[in-house]
Amino acid sequence: MAHGTSLQYEPVAEIGGGAYGTVYKARDTESGQFVALKSVRVQTDQNGLPISTVREVALLKRLEQFDHPNVVRLMDVCATQRSDQETKVTLVFEHVDQDLKTYLERAPDAGLAPGRIQDLMRQLMCGLAFLHSNRVMHRDLKPENILVTSQGQVKLADFGLARIYSCHMALTPVVVTLWYRPPEVLLQSSYATPVDIWSTGCIFAEMFRRKPLFCGESEVDQLGKILQVIGLPSEDEWPADVSLSRKHFPSLLPRPITDFVPEINELGAQLLLKMLTFDPLKRISALNALEDAYFQDEETLT
Template sequence: MEDFGDFRDLDVIGNGAYGIVYRARDQTNGTYVALKKIRISILSDGIPMTTLREISLLKNLDSYNHPHIVKLLDVIHRRAERDNMLELYLVFEYLERDLADYISHLPTSTIIPTHQIQRLSRELLNGIDFLHSHRIIHRDLKPSNLLIASDGTLKIADFGLAKSYDFEMRLTSVVVTLWYRSPEILLCQSYNSGVDIWSAGCIIAEMYAKRALFPGSSEGNQLGKIFELTGKPNIEDWPNCSVDLDQFLMTIPCEPRQLIPRLDDFANDLLKNMLALLPQNRLSASTCLQHPYFNQEPL
């Protein structure tokens, strides 16, 4: 068991490309926190840009105390005992589980009630709207990055790929986990905040279906699954596309409810507008929140 000063490591709750996440207890008050541990070579060019970006964005956002954004409580650094490494710890509020874990542990015959999906979707879009109003794109929205508190509140986490945006950004790296990646990214086009709306649409659909909407096995396979819903695009819509669209079968656009029969008229229309093939045709987060889907009496 490692000891991090005022924090004592209990167990690993996450392990990814950007570090290990521990559940730990604050020994000063007994509360739990999430510690994201990042090891950095002192001989390298410094702290990775993804880490600096995450710290900077979260410190800026924390001043607003938004209810649907995870809180960064502290940043701790210390010299590792060997290997010329620096250990950096981001201390976050601890939330019990994420949306992916919640969905995966539902019994086979159990659906998520419509009113609960409606509430979680509203909280997700409120968080996204807050980020976009501050010119921040998350760029990696997926169920495992949406934390669920003990009272059921949803909070957006993991800002390692988040970035302050210009009106159209060029793709500089692979962003967004494949199943939630928008067509413009897959087609190597410029992109904007619409990538988060696409991801959110995939997540809302997954809550209804209890499975990923587009579970692609490769980028080409992912595009093929997307085109089954949106239809194959015209080359005129993507004049600078570097992907050979002729490799895909011609498909006719269909309604989201054809893939998820459970959707009612309002949910179908909301997802249709969030999962529009062309980013300029997608609703903004603030417009999504005004959709009749959120005004209907949940079943």
């Protein structure tokens, strides 16, 4: 599993400490290029192997062979045994200078041009369609882990890490933001690839608004804020196996999405609603979204 050694990578700067531990910008001493290092300590089995991590990393390495333009490259994996019970795994990714959060903060006062938003969204959907067709869910999409290169290329980062880190997460008090979480996750119901589509819908709205669409303070509050926009779903759409009942929420009708995202055009608004659909089975898929009229529309570019 270990390819390079951690000695090959020389940390240059701390990029940020997220829920997943500290991330470093480093220099690869062999090639001279910059990389991003993410380390996680994982529990090991009787043979000293971090089981779930090996599986996840193997999956990430498999994706690597396709070299998709909208997915950050995993360039190397280094494992160092700390003790019988613990191994430190360092993932080495290509380094990209800014994330979408920074990119939006740096946008001109008038906001991003509609054609620019359309282009960013198309790239985001291409990356997602690729992950989903390889049965990889991101599970934690937000502006901070969507990278934008200086050439304007979008790259999804931190996909597949949700599972690697979930065991480690239990140990960290960092609050992972709820703002991009879909109803099925907030309700702790079963979930699959549509979770990423919901998050992407929230991000789509944010590209126009330049502030998050739903800013809840707890799971219940987040769900309440969502329902104020999309309305209370019917009884049969509410998942049956959840502790939070539909009766907990007021009977609300959906409001026009343009009340919340006034700059969006008609086709964009229609696509956004297909993404912000309460029932994950009725939510649009990444592949179908790429075929949507919004992306065929040249008018947005003028």
